[in-house]
Amino acid sequence: MTGLDDIQALLKDQRGAPPIERWHPELSGDIDIVIKADGRWIHEGGEIKRHELVKLFASILRREDDGDYYLVTPVEKWRIRVEDLPLVITDFEHDSSLKPQRIVVKTNVDTWFELGAEHPLNVASSAGSDEPQPSVLTRHGLAARVSRACFYRMVDVAQIDGSSIILEAGGESFVLGKAR
Structure with a gap:
């Protein structure tokens, strides 16, 4: 933290x-x-x-x-x-003691963005599978693919709400997937 x-x-x-x-x-x-x-x-x-x-x-x-x-x-x-998205999220930091929780993500080109309404996290599924394809909107129409390791860390700090895994950040709620 x-x-x-x-x-x-x-x-x-x-x-x-x-x-x-x-x-x-x-x-x-x-x-x-x-x-x-x-x-x-x-x-x-x-x-x-x-x-x-x-x-x-x-x-x-x-x-x-x-x-x-x-x-x-x-x-x-x-x-x-x-080929896919131009940037990759390689790391993130968070402070869960704040309400709402703050999460900042780092790209492979060393830029940081705070998750929230301006830089939302989106989790889509790849065609024909349930494999999550998480991304973050950065700037200038660019999105960054969240690396698998970062995504798993995000799941670790998320909460289960009914049948969904929800990550709260910057006053927004992002659905990471279904709780099994």
Whole structure:
């Protein structure tokens, strides 16, 4: 469990994101970048291994109304491919002593988001199975897949309410699945 001051520090100590919501250049074309389902970035067949470079690219990434993903600068806009979701939730911290409980999640590019109405947790099932596919809405139309380990930890801090497993965070209730 993390205290309120720790959660506040995680959210506050992030560097400001570029104002890509104000940038609207014409499409420059497609670029051979693929974000794999496990969060790896591949450029022209090779993995981008410099974490700081991946973080930079992720800071200028957005999903537009057409459903495609773009790297955007003030003067260029490049379409890229994403296999599943562009980000992965790799960790979370929570303070259950507060009412409502606060939970912050960390992405694979070191950004933190607080679960709640602005950044909701959604748990869908994969086609043809009951396997949960949890995700968190982040910013700029992007969502992050919750890693299996984080999801199981979330289940551990959730409550059973009737036949459902419910995670309370930020004044919202998120259904994680059915209690068996």
